[in-house]
Amino acid sequence: MMTWILATTIFFMSCVSSNAMADEVQTTPKSDEVALDETAKVSSETPAVVALKIESKAEGSTWSEPVFGRYHIQLNFHNNPVFDDGLKYYNKLYGKASRYGTIGADYTPWGWFVNFGFGLRSSMFTDSGKAASGLSASTGEVTLDDNGKTSLTLIPFQFLGVARFTPFTKKWIVLEGYVGRERMYFQEVRTVKATSIPVSGSASSSGITGDKALTNKGWLSGNVTGAAVSILLNPLDEHSVRSMVNSMGLGFTYLTLFKEQVTYLDKDRVSFGRSSSGIGFTFETVK
Numbered sequence: 001m002m003t004w005i006l007a008t009t010i011f012f013m014s015c016v017s018s019n020a021m022a023d024e025v026q027t028t029p030k031s032d033e034v035a036l037d038e039t040a041k042v043s044s045e046t047p048a049v050v051a052l053k054i055e056s057k058a059e060g061s062t063w064s065e066p067v068f069g070r071y072h073i074q075l076n077f078h079n080n081p082v083f084d085d086g087l088k089y090y091n092k093l094y095g096k097a098s099r100y101g102t103i104g105a106d107y108t109p110w111g112w113f114v115n116f117g118f119g120l121r122s123s124m125f126t127d128s129g130k131a132a133s134g135l136s137a138s139t140g141e142v143t144l145d146d147n148g149k150t151s152l153t154l155i156p157f158q159f160l161g162v163a164r165f166t167p168f169t170k171k172w173i174v175l176e177g178y179v180g181r182e183r184m185y186f187q188e189v190r191t192v193k194a195t196s197i198p199v200s201g202s203a204s205s206s207g208i209t210g211d212k213a214l215t216n217k218g219w220l221s222g223n224v225t226g227a228a229v230s231i232l233l234n235p236l237d238e239h240s241v242r243s244m245v246n247s248m249g250l251g252f253t254y255l256t257l258f259k260e261q262v263t264y265l266d267k268d269r270v271s272f273g274r275s276s277s278g279i280g281f282t283f284e285t286v287k
Helices: 002-044 047-059 090-094 238-248
Strands: 071-078 082-085 100-111 114-123 125-135 142-165 173-192 204-209 211-232 250-263 273-285
Touching: 071 114, 071 250, 090 125, 090 142, 100 142, 173 250, 238 250
Parallel strands: none
Antiparallel strands: 071 100, 071 273, 082 273, 100 114, 114 142, 125 142, 142 173, 173 211, 204 211, 211 250, 250 273
16 A cells, blocks of 8 residues: 555656646747847847937937036137227227137026026237327317327126027027126326327326336226027037047037127216127037
8 A cells, every 4th residue: 555655656746847847848948039039139239220219319308408518618709899889089099999809608507498607708908009199079089199109908807697599409509698797907008208188097107217108097897798609510520529528528619600799888987888799619518
């Protein structure tokens, strides 16, 4: 009896073991098939396809992902400003106004396709000409003093609110507007052999070395408004752009065309209010 029970138990265990092995054999190929399927899918996608998918994902960004970078650096070149806000006789004293450059930086923490922030600009303008020996109060005509020369230096500092807008995800074209205040240091040095009428402020002696040198200097304040349009230059030289990204974090380069107006409200003092336009370059950080 015991022998029959032992034989039956061994036979039953061998059957269960065989079924389990059969199931394992049947399931293993299915797992392999899935793995091979996934491998085939991955290997069938070329690097170009993967890059395209990444790009498509980037283009589908939400409002919480900014389109613009946080910082912008600007190098602008003003083309012969027109002093049209009080200094009507500038061209008679100095001739055609000189060109000058501006360097600036913006910090724009808010926005999506419209970006808002703050900006700082600074520049230096110099010119040389003649002193004025006479000024007609009725006609505004200026008589030049040929006995000496005069030089003018202007150093403006601009504090601005800045807004940028683009309708394109890749920012092919960017529109910009800004408004703010200007604080300008001016200095006029006139070297004359005879007494001349100051053209700005009150004259004070700054030392005598041969001829007499008179210096007018001070600070003035005005309002600034401006507009600009920027065109993306990245497609022209992708290699240089990648180099700037790695070294300085600047991922976008624009050619910028701008128009600017500065108005001084204190008419009791000399005014260096002016309008100017020009061309420049804007460098923007990556997101």
